[in-house]
Amino acid sequence: MNPSRRSFLQASMVAGAAGAFGMPAAFAQRPSTAQAGQALTLASEWDKTFPKSSRxxxxxxxxxxxxxxxxxxxxxxxxxxxxxxxxxxxxxxxxxxxxxxxxxxxxxxxxxxxxxxxxxxxxxxxxxxxxxxxxxxxxxxxxxxxxxxxxxxxxxxxxxxxxxxxxxxxxxxxxxxxxxxxxxxxxxxxxxxxxxxxxMSRGYKDNYTLEQRHKVIDYLSQQRWADAESGSFARGYHEVPFDADGNVIKNARLFPDSLPADADPVVVSFFNYYCKPRGFHPRSINSTRAWTATTPMAFFSFPLxxxxxxxxxxxxxxxxxxxxxxxxxxxxxxxxxxxxxxxxxxxxxxxxxxxxxxxxxxxxxxxxxxxxxxx
Structure with a gap:
Protein backbone atom coordinates (compact mmCIF):
# COMPACT_ATOMS: atom_id res chain seq x y z
CA MET A 1 0.00 0.00 0.00
CA ASN A 2 1.02 3.58 -0.56
CA PRO A 3 2.29 4.85 2.81
CA SER A 4 0.43 8.12 2.30
CA ARG A 5 -2.95 6.38 2.38
CA ARG A 6 -5.06 7.66 5.26
CA SER A 7 -7.47 4.72 5.11
CA PHE A 8 -8.22 1.87 2.77
CA LEU A 9 -11.16 3.85 1.40
CA GLN A 10 -9.46 7.12 0.62
CA ALA A 11 -8.92 6.43 -3.07
CA SER A 12 -12.67 6.16 -3.57
CA MET A 13 -13.77 9.06 -1.43
CA VAL A 14 -13.66 11.92 -3.90
CA ALA A 15 -15.60 9.78 -6.37
CA GLY A 16 -18.33 9.03 -3.85
CA ALA A 17 -21.63 10.80 -3.50
CA ALA A 18 -21.24 14.16 -1.77
CA GLY A 19 -23.11 15.38 1.27
CA ALA A 20 -24.46 13.59 4.32
CA PHE A 21 -27.78 12.18 5.32
CA GLY A 22 -29.01 11.40 8.80
CA MET A 23 -31.62 9.46 10.67
CA PRO A 24 -34.97 11.12 11.30
CA ALA A 25 -35.25 12.91 14.60
CA ALA A 26 -37.45 10.15 15.96
CA PHE A 27 -34.84 7.55 14.93
CA ALA A 28 -37.33 5.61 12.80
CA GLN A 29 -36.34 2.03 12.09
CA ARG A 30 -36.24 0.00 8.94
CA PRO A 31 -38.94 -2.69 9.04
CA SER A 32 -36.48 -5.41 9.99
CA THR A 33 -35.11 -3.60 13.05
CA ALA A 34 -36.41 -2.69 16.45
CA GLN A 35 -35.71 -0.49 19.42
CA ALA A 36 -33.83 -1.91 22.39
CA GLY A 37 -35.86 -4.52 24.22
CA GLN A 38 -38.57 -4.81 21.56
CA ALA A 39 -39.38 -7.85 19.46
CA LEU A 40 -37.62 -8.02 16.14
CA THR A 41 -39.17 -8.88 12.81
CA LEU A 42 -36.64 -11.12 11.09
CA ALA A 43 -36.43 -12.10 7.46
CA SER A 44 -37.90 -15.58 6.99
CA GLU A 45 -36.33 -16.41 3.63
CA TRP A 46 -32.77 -17.58 3.03
CA ASP A 47 -31.11 -14.27 2.20
CA LYS A 48 -27.43 -15.10 2.65
CA THR A 49 -24.62 -14.38 0.21
CA PHE A 50 -23.65 -18.07 0.30
CA PRO A 51 -25.65 -21.25 -0.47
CA LYS A 52 -27.52 -23.09 2.25
CA SER A 53 -25.94 -26.31 3.46
CA SER A 54 -27.95 -29.52 3.63
CA ARG A 55 -25.68 -30.75 6.43
CA MET A 200 -9.85 5.14 13.75
CA SER A 201 -7.67 7.01 16.23
CA ARG A 202 -4.27 6.67 14.53
CA GLY A 203 -4.90 5.95 10.85
CA TYR A 204 -3.48 3.31 8.57
CA LYS A 205 -0.16 2.07 9.99
CA ASP A 206 -0.43 4.84 12.61
CA ASN A 207 0.24 7.51 10.01
CA TYR A 208 -1.91 10.29 11.48
CA THR A 209 0.20 13.15 12.73
CA LEU A 210 -0.68 14.63 16.11
CA GLU A 211 -2.16 17.61 14.27
CA GLN A 212 -4.36 15.31 12.20
CA ARG A 213 -5.55 13.45 15.28
CA HIS A 214 -6.63 16.77 16.78
CA LYS A 215 -8.33 17.69 13.51
CA VAL A 216 -10.31 14.46 13.59
CA ILE A 217 -11.35 15.05 17.19
CA ASP A 218 -12.41 18.61 16.37
CA TYR A 219 -14.35 17.44 13.31
CA LEU A 220 -16.20 14.84 15.38
CA SER A 221 -16.87 17.34 18.16
CA GLN A 222 -18.31 19.91 15.76
CA GLN A 223 -20.39 17.18 14.10
CA ARG A 224 -22.00 16.55 17.47
CA TRP A 225 -23.18 20.19 17.51
CA ALA A 226 -24.60 19.75 14.01
CA ASP A 227 -26.37 16.51 14.98
CA ALA A 228 -27.74 18.05 18.19
CA GLU A 229 -29.06 21.07 16.32
CA SER A 230 -30.68 19.05 13.54
CA GLY A 231 -32.01 16.22 15.72
CA SER A 232 -30.53 13.72 13.29
CA PHE A 233 -27.30 11.81 12.78
CA ALA A 234 -25.16 12.57 9.75
CA ARG A 235 -23.22 9.78 8.05
CA GLY A 236 -19.50 9.78 7.46
CA TYR A 237 -16.32 7.77 7.13
CA HIS A 238 -15.37 5.81 10.23
CA GLU A 239 -11.71 6.02 9.20
CA VAL A 240 -11.49 9.76 8.66
CA PRO A 241 -9.38 10.76 5.63
CA PHE A 242 -7.81 14.04 4.55
CA ASP A 243 -7.59 15.66 1.13
CA ALA A 244 -4.44 17.09 -0.42
CA ASP A 245 -4.99 20.37 1.43
CA GLY A 246 -5.21 18.68 4.80
CA ASN A 247 -8.97 18.99 5.17
CA VAL A 248 -11.26 16.24 6.47
CA ILE A 249 -13.14 14.47 3.66
CA LYS A 250 -16.83 13.90 4.34
CA ASN A 251 -19.19 11.50 2.61
CA ALA A 252 -22.44 9.68 3.31
CA ARG A 253 -21.40 6.41 1.66
CA LEU A 254 -18.29 4.30 1.95
CA PHE A 255 -18.27 3.51 -1.76
CA PRO A 256 -19.51 5.31 -4.88
CA ASP A 257 -21.67 3.60 -7.49
CA SER A 258 -18.55 2.89 -9.52
CA LEU A 259 -14.81 3.25 -9.07
CA PRO A 260 -12.42 5.22 -11.24
CA ALA A 261 -10.08 3.22 -13.46
CA ASP A 262 -7.10 4.11 -11.28
CA ALA A 263 -8.71 3.14 -7.96
CA ASP A 264 -6.39 1.65 -5.39
CA PRO A 265 -6.33 -2.19 -5.54
CA VAL A 266 -7.32 -2.46 -1.88
CA VAL A 267 -10.36 -0.27 -2.47
CA VAL A 268 -11.19 -2.38 -5.51
CA SER A 269 -11.07 -5.58 -3.45
CA PHE A 270 -13.53 -4.20 -0.89
CA PHE A 271 -15.78 -2.75 -3.60
CA ASN A 272 -15.85 -6.05 -5.48
CA TYR A 273 -17.05 -7.81 -2.35
CA TYR A 274 -19.52 -5.38 -0.79
CA CYS A 275 -20.89 -3.69 -3.89
CA LYS A 276 -21.04 -6.62 -6.31
CA PRO A 277 -23.27 -9.73 -6.21
CA ARG A 278 -20.40 -11.64 -4.59
CA GLY A 279 -21.05 -10.10 -1.16
CA PHE A 280 -23.66 -7.35 -1.52
CA HIS A 281 -26.41 -7.31 1.09
CA PRO A 282 -28.97 -4.52 1.50
CA ARG A 283 -28.66 -4.54 5.30
CA SER A 284 -24.87 -4.22 5.18
CA ILE A 285 -23.62 -0.73 6.00
CA ASN A 286 -20.60 -1.29 3.79
CA SER A 287 -22.77 -2.24 0.83
CA THR A 288 -25.13 0.72 0.85
CA ARG A 289 -24.17 3.61 3.13
CA ALA A 290 -21.79 4.68 5.93
CA TRP A 291 -21.75 4.66 9.72
CA THR A 292 -22.98 7.62 11.73
CA ALA A 293 -20.27 10.25 11.37
CA THR A 294 -19.51 10.49 15.10
CA THR A 295 -18.85 6.74 15.39
CA PRO A 296 -15.05 7.20 15.83
CA MET A 297 -15.41 9.20 19.06
CA ALA A 298 -15.75 6.16 21.31
CA PHE A 299 -12.90 4.38 19.56
CA PHE A 300 -10.53 7.21 20.46
CA SER A 301 -11.43 6.58 24.11
CA PHE A 302 -11.58 2.77 24.14
CA PRO A 303 -8.27 1.03 23.25
CA LEU A 304 -9.42 -2.47 22.41
Missing amino acids: VDHEKVTFCNRYGITLAADLYQPRSRNGAKLPAIVLSGPFGAVKEQSSGLYAQTLAERGFITLAFDPSFTGESGGAVRDTASPEIFTEDFSAAVDFIGLLPGVDRQRIGAMAICGLSGMAITAASSDSRIKAVATASMYDMSRS MANINMVAPRPLMLVAGENAHSLYYSQDVYSAASNPKELVIVPGADHVDLYDKSDKIPFDRLENFFRENLK
Whole structure:
Protein backbone atom coordinates (compact mmCIF):
# COMPACT_ATOMS: atom_id res chain seq x y z
CA MET A 1 0.00 0.00 0.00
CA ASN A 2 1.02 3.58 -0.56
CA PRO A 3 2.29 4.85 2.81
CA SER A 4 0.43 8.12 2.30
CA ARG A 5 -2.95 6.38 2.38
CA ARG A 6 -5.06 7.66 5.26
CA SER A 7 -7.47 4.72 5.11
CA PHE A 8 -8.22 1.87 2.77
CA LEU A 9 -11.16 3.85 1.40
CA GLN A 10 -9.46 7.12 0.62
CA ALA A 11 -8.92 6.43 -3.07
CA SER A 12 -12.67 6.16 -3.57
CA MET A 13 -13.77 9.06 -1.43
CA VAL A 14 -13.66 11.92 -3.90
CA ALA A 15 -15.60 9.78 -6.37
CA GLY A 16 -18.33 9.03 -3.85
CA ALA A 17 -21.63 10.80 -3.50
CA ALA A 18 -21.24 14.16 -1.77
CA GLY A 19 -23.11 15.38 1.27
CA ALA A 20 -24.46 13.59 4.32
CA PHE A 21 -27.78 12.18 5.32
CA GLY A 22 -29.01 11.40 8.80
CA MET A 23 -31.62 9.46 10.67
CA PRO A 24 -34.97 11.12 11.30
CA ALA A 25 -35.25 12.91 14.60
CA ALA A 26 -37.45 10.15 15.96
CA PHE A 27 -34.84 7.55 14.93
CA ALA A 28 -37.33 5.61 12.80
CA GLN A 29 -36.34 2.03 12.09
CA ARG A 30 -36.24 0.00 8.94
CA PRO A 31 -38.94 -2.69 9.04
CA SER A 32 -36.48 -5.41 9.99
CA THR A 33 -35.11 -3.60 13.05
CA ALA A 34 -36.41 -2.69 16.45
CA GLN A 35 -35.71 -0.49 19.42
CA ALA A 36 -33.83 -1.91 22.39
CA GLY A 37 -35.86 -4.52 24.22
CA GLN A 38 -38.57 -4.81 21.56
CA ALA A 39 -39.38 -7.85 19.46
CA LEU A 40 -37.62 -8.02 16.14
CA THR A 41 -39.17 -8.88 12.81
CA LEU A 42 -36.64 -11.12 11.09
CA ALA A 43 -36.43 -12.10 7.46
CA SER A 44 -37.90 -15.58 6.99
CA GLU A 45 -36.33 -16.41 3.63
CA TRP A 46 -32.77 -17.58 3.03
CA ASP A 47 -31.11 -14.27 2.20
CA LYS A 48 -27.43 -15.10 2.65
CA THR A 49 -24.62 -14.38 0.21
CA PHE A 50 -23.65 -18.07 0.30
CA PRO A 51 -25.65 -21.25 -0.47
CA LYS A 52 -27.52 -23.09 2.25
CA SER A 53 -25.94 -26.31 3.46
CA SER A 54 -27.95 -29.52 3.63
CA ARG A 55 -25.68 -30.75 6.43
CA VAL A 56 -26.81 -28.28 9.11
CA ASP A 57 -30.02 -27.11 10.73
CA HIS A 58 -30.49 -23.34 10.60
CA GLU A 59 -32.83 -21.01 12.46
CA LYS A 60 -33.12 -17.31 13.22
CA VAL A 61 -32.93 -16.47 16.94
CA THR A 62 -32.89 -13.40 19.16
CA PHE A 63 -31.42 -12.63 22.58
CA CYS A 64 -30.66 -9.56 24.70
CA ASN A 65 -27.36 -8.12 25.83
CA ARG A 66 -26.96 -6.65 29.30
CA TYR A 67 -27.97 -3.21 28.03
CA GLY A 68 -31.35 -4.59 27.02
CA ILE A 69 -30.67 -4.41 23.28
CA THR A 70 -32.17 -7.31 21.35
CA LEU A 71 -29.73 -9.00 19.02
CA ALA A 72 -30.59 -11.06 15.95
CA ALA A 73 -28.56 -14.11 15.01
CA ASP A 74 -28.42 -17.21 12.84
CA LEU A 75 -28.02 -20.45 14.77
CA TYR A 76 -26.35 -23.32 12.89
CA GLN A 77 -26.32 -26.87 14.27
CA PRO A 78 -24.90 -30.07 12.78
CA ARG A 79 -27.79 -32.13 11.44
CA SER A 80 -26.40 -35.34 12.98
CA ARG A 81 -26.09 -34.35 16.64
CA ASN A 82 -27.12 -37.69 18.19
CA GLY A 83 -28.13 -36.03 21.45
CA ALA A 84 -24.54 -35.21 22.45
CA LYS A 85 -23.54 -31.91 24.02
CA LEU A 86 -21.31 -30.16 21.51
CA PRO A 87 -18.73 -27.38 21.58
CA ALA A 88 -19.97 -23.99 20.39
CA ILE A 89 -18.58 -20.89 18.69
CA VAL A 90 -20.02 -17.35 18.57
CA LEU A 91 -19.11 -15.26 15.51
CA SER A 92 -19.43 -11.76 14.09
CA GLY A 93 -17.84 -9.36 11.63
CA PRO A 94 -16.59 -7.73 9.51
CA PHE A 95 -17.15 -4.17 10.76
CA GLY A 96 -20.15 -2.86 8.82
CA ALA A 97 -21.13 -6.28 7.52
CA VAL A 98 -24.07 -8.48 8.50
CA LYS A 99 -24.43 -12.12 9.52
CA GLU A 100 -25.71 -12.96 6.05
CA GLN A 101 -22.20 -12.33 4.72
CA SER A 102 -18.83 -13.57 5.94
CA SER A 103 -19.58 -14.49 9.56
CA GLY A 104 -22.52 -16.61 8.43
CA LEU A 105 -20.35 -18.49 5.97
CA TYR A 106 -17.81 -19.23 8.70
CA ALA A 107 -20.58 -20.25 11.10
CA GLN A 108 -22.27 -22.60 8.65
CA THR A 109 -18.97 -24.20 7.61
CA LEU A 110 -17.86 -24.76 11.21
CA ALA A 111 -21.29 -26.23 11.99
CA GLU A 112 -20.75 -28.70 9.15
CA ARG A 113 -17.61 -29.71 11.03
CA GLY A 114 -19.37 -30.48 14.29
CA PHE A 115 -19.76 -27.20 16.20
CA ILE A 116 -22.93 -25.40 17.21
CA THR A 117 -22.40 -21.87 15.93
CA LEU A 118 -24.09 -18.49 16.29
CA ALA A 119 -23.47 -15.67 13.81
CA PHE A 120 -24.94 -12.42 15.13
CA ASP A 121 -25.45 -8.82 14.03
CA PRO A 122 -23.90 -6.40 16.54
CA SER A 123 -26.15 -3.88 18.25
CA PHE A 124 -27.53 -1.08 16.07
CA THR A 125 -26.79 -2.98 12.84
CA GLY A 126 -28.44 -5.46 10.49
CA GLU A 127 -31.50 -7.09 12.03
CA SER A 128 -30.42 -6.38 15.61
CA GLY A 129 -32.05 -3.71 17.75
CA GLY A 130 -30.72 -0.41 19.04
CA ALA A 131 -32.35 2.97 18.58
CA VAL A 132 -29.77 4.85 16.53
CA ARG A 133 -29.11 2.79 13.45
CA ASP A 134 -25.61 2.14 12.14
CA THR A 135 -23.69 3.51 15.06
CA ALA A 136 -20.82 1.57 16.60
CA SER A 137 -19.65 1.20 20.18
CA PRO A 138 -16.50 -0.72 21.07
CA GLU A 139 -17.89 -1.41 24.55
CA ILE A 140 -21.34 -2.54 23.43
CA PHE A 141 -19.98 -4.58 20.52
CA THR A 142 -17.64 -6.29 22.99
CA GLU A 143 -20.59 -6.95 25.29
CA ASP A 144 -22.48 -8.46 22.35
CA PHE A 145 -19.96 -11.32 22.22
CA SER A 146 -20.56 -12.09 25.90
CA ALA A 147 -24.32 -11.87 25.35
CA ALA A 148 -23.95 -14.38 22.53
CA VAL A 149 -22.12 -16.66 24.97
CA ASP A 150 -25.02 -16.24 27.42
CA PHE A 151 -27.46 -17.38 24.77
CA ILE A 152 -25.57 -20.26 23.23
CA GLY A 153 -24.42 -21.60 26.62
CA LEU A 154 -28.03 -22.07 27.70
CA LEU A 155 -28.94 -24.23 24.72
CA PRO A 156 -29.52 -27.84 25.79
CA GLY A 157 -27.23 -29.21 23.10
CA VAL A 158 -24.22 -27.05 24.06
CA ASP A 159 -21.49 -27.88 26.53
CA ARG A 160 -21.08 -24.48 28.17
CA GLN A 161 -17.53 -25.35 29.24
CA ARG A 162 -16.56 -25.58 25.55
CA ILE A 163 -17.42 -22.20 24.01
CA GLY A 164 -15.13 -20.27 21.68
CA ALA A 165 -15.35 -16.99 19.78
CA MET A 166 -14.35 -16.01 16.27
CA ALA A 167 -14.50 -12.72 14.40
CA ILE A 168 -13.63 -11.44 10.97
CA CYS A 169 -11.93 -8.12 10.20
CA GLY A 170 -13.14 -5.22 12.39
CA LEU A 171 -15.08 -7.25 14.96
CA SER A 172 -11.90 -9.18 15.80
CA GLY A 173 -10.78 -6.58 18.30
CA MET A 174 -14.10 -6.86 20.13
CA ALA A 175 -13.89 -10.67 20.22
CA ILE A 176 -10.38 -10.53 21.70
CA THR A 177 -11.43 -7.84 24.17
CA ALA A 178 -14.46 -9.87 25.22
CA ALA A 179 -12.21 -12.85 25.92
CA SER A 180 -9.91 -10.66 27.99
CA SER A 181 -12.72 -10.12 30.51
CA ASP A 182 -14.94 -13.18 29.98
CA SER A 183 -13.26 -16.46 30.89
CA ARG A 184 -16.23 -18.45 29.57
CA ILE A 185 -14.67 -17.89 26.15
CA LYS A 186 -12.16 -20.72 26.06
CA ALA A 187 -10.48 -19.98 22.70
CA VAL A 188 -10.45 -17.08 20.22
CA ALA A 189 -9.70 -17.01 16.50
CA THR A 190 -9.68 -14.10 14.09
CA ALA A 191 -9.47 -13.72 10.31
CA SER A 192 -8.16 -10.59 8.56
CA MET A 193 -7.97 -8.93 11.95
CA TYR A 194 -8.46 -5.15 12.32
CA ASP A 195 -8.03 -3.16 15.53
CA MET A 196 -10.72 -0.55 14.97
CA SER A 197 -9.62 1.63 17.91
CA ARG A 198 -6.14 1.88 16.44
CA SER A 199 -7.45 2.32 12.91
CA MET A 200 -9.85 5.14 13.75
CA SER A 201 -7.67 7.01 16.23
CA ARG A 202 -4.27 6.67 14.53
CA GLY A 203 -4.90 5.95 10.85
CA TYR A 204 -3.48 3.31 8.57
CA LYS A 205 -0.16 2.07 9.99
CA ASP A 206 -0.43 4.84 12.61
CA ASN A 207 0.24 7.51 10.01
CA TYR A 208 -1.91 10.29 11.48
CA THR A 209 0.20 13.15 12.73
CA LEU A 210 -0.68 14.63 16.11
CA GLU A 211 -2.16 17.61 14.27
CA GLN A 212 -4.36 15.31 12.20
CA ARG A 213 -5.55 13.45 15.28
CA HIS A 214 -6.63 16.77 16.78
CA LYS A 215 -8.33 17.69 13.51
CA VAL A 216 -10.31 14.46 13.59
CA ILE A 217 -11.35 15.05 17.19
CA ASP A 218 -12.41 18.61 16.37
CA TYR A 219 -14.35 17.44 13.31
CA LEU A 220 -16.20 14.84 15.38
CA SER A 221 -16.87 17.34 18.16
CA GLN A 222 -18.31 19.91 15.76
CA GLN A 223 -20.39 17.18 14.10
CA ARG A 224 -22.00 16.55 17.47
CA TRP A 225 -23.18 20.19 17.51
CA ALA A 226 -24.60 19.75 14.01
CA ASP A 227 -26.37 16.51 14.98
CA ALA A 228 -27.74 18.05 18.19
CA GLU A 229 -29.06 21.07 16.32
CA SER A 230 -30.68 19.05 13.54
CA GLY A 231 -32.01 16.22 15.72
CA SER A 232 -30.53 13.72 13.29
CA PHE A 233 -27.30 11.81 12.78
CA ALA A 234 -25.16 12.57 9.75
CA ARG A 235 -23.22 9.78 8.05
CA GLY A 236 -19.50 9.78 7.46
CA TYR A 237 -16.32 7.77 7.13
CA HIS A 238 -15.37 5.81 10.23
CA GLU A 239 -11.71 6.02 9.20
CA VAL A 240 -11.49 9.76 8.66
CA PRO A 241 -9.38 10.76 5.63
CA PHE A 242 -7.81 14.04 4.55
CA ASP A 243 -7.59 15.66 1.13
CA ALA A 244 -4.44 17.09 -0.42
CA ASP A 245 -4.99 20.37 1.43
CA GLY A 246 -5.21 18.68 4.80
CA ASN A 247 -8.97 18.99 5.17
CA VAL A 248 -11.26 16.24 6.47
CA ILE A 249 -13.14 14.47 3.66
CA LYS A 250 -16.83 13.90 4.34
CA ASN A 251 -19.19 11.50 2.61
CA ALA A 252 -22.44 9.68 3.31
CA ARG A 253 -21.40 6.41 1.66
CA LEU A 254 -18.29 4.30 1.95
CA PHE A 255 -18.27 3.51 -1.76
CA PRO A 256 -19.51 5.31 -4.88
CA ASP A 257 -21.67 3.60 -7.49
CA SER A 258 -18.55 2.89 -9.52
CA LEU A 259 -14.81 3.25 -9.07
CA PRO A 260 -12.42 5.22 -11.24
CA ALA A 261 -10.08 3.22 -13.46
CA ASP A 262 -7.10 4.11 -11.28
CA ALA A 263 -8.71 3.14 -7.96
CA ASP A 264 -6.39 1.65 -5.39
CA PRO A 265 -6.33 -2.19 -5.54
CA VAL A 266 -7.32 -2.46 -1.88
CA VAL A 267 -10.36 -0.27 -2.47
CA VAL A 268 -11.19 -2.38 -5.51
CA SER A 269 -11.07 -5.58 -3.45
CA PHE A 270 -13.53 -4.20 -0.89
CA PHE A 271 -15.78 -2.75 -3.60
CA ASN A 272 -15.85 -6.05 -5.48
CA TYR A 273 -17.05 -7.81 -2.35
CA TYR A 274 -19.52 -5.38 -0.79
CA CYS A 275 -20.89 -3.69 -3.89
CA LYS A 276 -21.04 -6.62 -6.31
CA PRO A 277 -23.27 -9.73 -6.21
CA ARG A 278 -20.40 -11.64 -4.59
CA GLY A 279 -21.05 -10.10 -1.16
CA PHE A 280 -23.66 -7.35 -1.52
CA HIS A 281 -26.41 -7.31 1.09
CA PRO A 282 -28.97 -4.52 1.50
CA ARG A 283 -28.66 -4.54 5.30
CA SER A 284 -24.87 -4.22 5.18
CA ILE A 285 -23.62 -0.73 6.00
CA ASN A 286 -20.60 -1.29 3.79
CA SER A 287 -22.77 -2.24 0.83
CA THR A 288 -25.13 0.72 0.85
CA ARG A 289 -24.17 3.61 3.13
CA ALA A 290 -21.79 4.68 5.93
CA TRP A 291 -21.75 4.66 9.72
CA THR A 292 -22.98 7.62 11.73
CA ALA A 293 -20.27 10.25 11.37
CA THR A 294 -19.51 10.49 15.10
CA THR A 295 -18.85 6.74 15.39
CA PRO A 296 -15.05 7.20 15.83
CA MET A 297 -15.41 9.20 19.06
CA ALA A 298 -15.75 6.16 21.31
CA PHE A 299 -12.90 4.38 19.56
CA PHE A 300 -10.53 7.21 20.46
CA SER A 301 -11.43 6.58 24.11
CA PHE A 302 -11.58 2.77 24.14
CA PRO A 303 -8.27 1.03 23.25
CA LEU A 304 -9.42 -2.47 22.41
CA MET A 305 -6.10 -4.24 22.94
CA ALA A 306 -5.36 -2.71 26.36
CA ASN A 307 -5.78 -5.99 28.25
CA ILE A 308 -4.77 -8.52 25.62
CA ASN A 309 -2.45 -10.26 28.10
CA MET A 310 -5.56 -11.33 30.03
CA VAL A 311 -6.68 -13.69 27.25
CA ALA A 312 -3.95 -16.17 28.21
CA PRO A 313 -3.77 -18.95 29.26
CA ARG A 314 -6.64 -19.39 26.81
CA PRO A 315 -5.36 -19.76 23.23
CA LEU A 316 -5.51 -17.20 20.45
CA MET A 317 -5.23 -17.88 16.71
CA LEU A 318 -4.82 -15.05 14.19
CA VAL A 319 -5.36 -15.84 10.50
CA ALA A 320 -4.26 -13.31 7.89
CA GLY A 321 -3.49 -13.22 4.20
CA GLU A 322 0.08 -12.97 3.04
CA ASN A 323 -0.86 -10.06 0.76
CA ALA A 324 -3.35 -8.39 3.12
CA HIS A 325 -2.90 -4.66 3.67
CA SER A 326 -4.06 -5.38 7.23
CA LEU A 327 -1.46 -8.07 7.97
CA TYR A 328 0.36 -5.81 10.42
CA TYR A 329 -2.62 -5.83 12.80
CA SER A 330 -2.41 -9.60 13.22
CA GLN A 331 1.37 -9.48 13.48
CA ASP A 332 1.31 -6.77 16.15
CA VAL A 333 -1.42 -8.49 18.17
CA TYR A 334 0.50 -11.75 17.94
CA SER A 335 3.61 -10.01 19.29
CA ALA A 336 1.65 -8.42 22.15
CA ALA A 337 -0.32 -11.51 23.17
CA SER A 338 0.89 -14.08 25.67
CA ASN A 339 1.17 -17.77 24.90
CA PRO A 340 -0.52 -19.92 23.78
CA LYS A 341 -0.89 -18.13 20.47
CA GLU A 342 -0.63 -18.89 16.77
CA LEU A 343 -0.25 -16.74 13.67
CA VAL A 344 -1.44 -18.38 10.46
CA ILE A 345 -0.42 -16.54 7.29
CA VAL A 346 -2.30 -17.76 4.23
CA PRO A 347 -0.10 -17.81 1.10
CA GLY A 348 -1.34 -15.70 -1.79
CA ALA A 349 -4.39 -14.37 0.08
CA ASP A 350 -5.35 -10.75 0.53
CA HIS A 351 -7.58 -9.25 3.23
CA VAL A 352 -10.91 -9.77 1.47
CA ASP A 353 -10.08 -13.27 0.22
CA LEU A 354 -10.61 -14.48 3.77
CA TYR A 355 -14.18 -13.16 3.80
CA ASP A 356 -15.56 -15.82 1.49
CA LYS A 357 -12.93 -17.68 -0.55
CA SER A 358 -13.35 -21.17 0.86
CA ASP A 359 -10.35 -22.41 -1.10
CA LYS A 360 -8.17 -19.92 0.81
CA ILE A 361 -9.82 -19.80 4.23
CA PRO A 362 -7.94 -22.42 6.32
CA PHE A 363 -11.02 -24.14 7.69
CA ASP A 364 -9.03 -27.27 8.53
CA ARG A 365 -6.72 -25.21 10.74
CA LEU A 366 -9.65 -23.45 12.38
CA GLU A 367 -11.47 -26.73 13.01
CA ASN A 368 -8.37 -28.27 14.57
CA PHE A 369 -7.76 -25.16 16.70
CA PHE A 370 -11.25 -25.15 18.16
CA ARG A 371 -11.48 -28.92 18.47
CA GLU A 372 -8.19 -29.08 20.36
CA ASN A 373 -8.98 -26.15 22.64
CA LEU A 374 -12.68 -26.79 23.28
CA LYS A 375 -12.22 -30.28 24.69
